[in-house]
Amino acid sequence: MLTSASFQCRQAGSGNEALALLESGEEFELMLSDLMMAGLDGIGLLEKSKEKFPDMPVVMVTAVHDISVALAAIRNGAYDYLLKPFEREQLLATVRRALENRRLKVENRTYQTNLESLVTARTEQLRKAMANLERSYDITLEALGDALDLKDAETEGHSKRVTAFTIAIARHMGLTSDQIRVIARGAFLHDIGKMAIPDAILRKPGALNADEIAVMREHCFRGYQLLRRIPFLGEAAEIVYSHQEKFDGTGYPRNLKAEEIPLGARIFSVADTLDAITSDRPYRPAQTVKAAKEEIERWSGRQFDPEIVRVFLSMPDKLWEDLRREIDGSGGGFS
Numbered sequence: 001m002l003t004s005a006s007f008q009c010r011q012a013g014s015g016n017e018a019l020a021l022l023e024s025g026e027e028f029e030l031m032l033s034d035l036m037m038a039g040l041d042g043i044g045l046l047e048k049s050k051e052k053f054p055d056m057p058v059v060m061v062t063a064v065h066d067i068s069v070a071l072a073a074i075r076n077g078a079y080d081y082l083l084k085p086f087e088r089e090q091l092l093a094t095v096r097r098a099l100e101n102r103r104l105k106v107e108n109r110t111y112q113t114n115l116e117s118l119v120t121a122r123t124e125q126l127r128k129a130m131a132n133l134e135r136s137y138d139i140t141l142e143a144l145g146d147a148l149d150l151k152d153a154e155t156e157g158h159s160k161r162v163t164a165f166t167i168a169i170a171r172h173m174g175l176t177s178d179q180i181r182v183i184a185r186g187a188f189l190h191d192i193g194k195m196a197i198p199d200a201i202l203r204k205p206g207a208l209n210a211d212e213i214a215v216m217r218e219h220c221f222r223g224y225q226l227l228r229r230i231p232f233l234g235e236a237a238e239i240v241y242s243h244q245e246k247f248d249g250t251g252y253p254r255n256l257k258a259e260e261i262p263l264g265a266r267i268f269s270v271a272d273t274l275d276a277i278t279s280d281r282p283y284r285p286a287q288t289v290k291a292a293k294e295e296i297e298r299w300s301g302r303q304f305d306p307e308i309v310r311v312f313l314s315m316p317d318k319l320w321e322d323l324r325r326e327i328d329g330s331g332g333g334f335s
């Protein structure tokens with residue numbers, strides 16, 4: 001009946017024969033299977049073919065007395081059943097319905113797979129765009145930092161070193177990469193407010209008088225004002241504002257104390273002192289990391305957060321020496 005209706009058919013004499021045919025590599029769009037068969041019966045064949053060929057609908061062909069078994073087969077994943085003996089029209093209608101059902105299932109899956117790969121591709125594009133944007137941000141930051149270096153030659157390399165030192169301590173403290181990114185930007189730009197300080201004060205060779213010190217101290221707030229309106233620098237701006245505060249509340253400009261000072265600024269403070277002590281100054285040569293550690297430990301709880309000092313002291317001297325050599329040698333590199 002099926003062949004005369006132009007379907008291409010293959011026949012198998014038993015469950016096992018059918019299974020062998022299914023596994024021969026030939027593709028089948030539909031299986032009509034008897035229930036009662038020697039060896040592998042219809043239910044067994046259904047089970048095996050469902051797990052290997054989930055898209056191929058199975059129609060159980062059964063005698064009236066097997067109807068409850070046929071219903072059980074449908075619960076197990078058969079598409080439909082045909083009662084023997086059947087009419088030609090009944091057979092063709094069932095077969096066409098089953099094939100249509102298969103077509104829809106395959107089409108739907110293809111659509112979903114396409115949708116998934118489309119979503120994956122778009123997500124990847126977005127991720128790349130974000131990464132590009134982030135890179136542009138950091139290049140912009142470097143340009144800002146370089147602008148400050150041009151104005152205040154004494155800070156050259158200082159921003160980059162202090163950033164690297166701050167990142168190293170933050171990592172050692174186990175902060176997340178998102179937190180570290182914010183803190184790094186704050187550290188890198190900490191003195192950006194010095195752009196607003198007159199050269200006569202910024203570059204004055206001798207000691208500053210009280211008025212000049214007051215102007216100089218404005219650099220924290222000036223930096224904060226400059227950065228806070230830039231969306232991706234909002235949090236970093238808080239660090240810039242607080243970078244001269246001291247743990248015991250004797251810093252400036254707001255006399256913040258302990259946890260009132262953003263964590264990033266507290267970490268920065270240790271990194272900044274390390275850099276100051278281990279850098280050459282007009283009035284003294286660079287000192288060792290060991291000397292810096294002693295000094296920082298002495299001020300733990302006063303200038304510095306004791307917890308951060310504890311972490312800092314546990315880090316090897318060589319790390320700081322390597323970082324400095326790397327940055328001073330390569331001319332820097334913020335990221």
Ligand SMILES: [Fe+2]
Pocket residue numbers: 190191219243244
């Ligand atoms: Fe500063």
Ligand SMILES: [Fe+2]
Pocket residue numbers: 158190191272
């Ligand atoms: Fe500084």
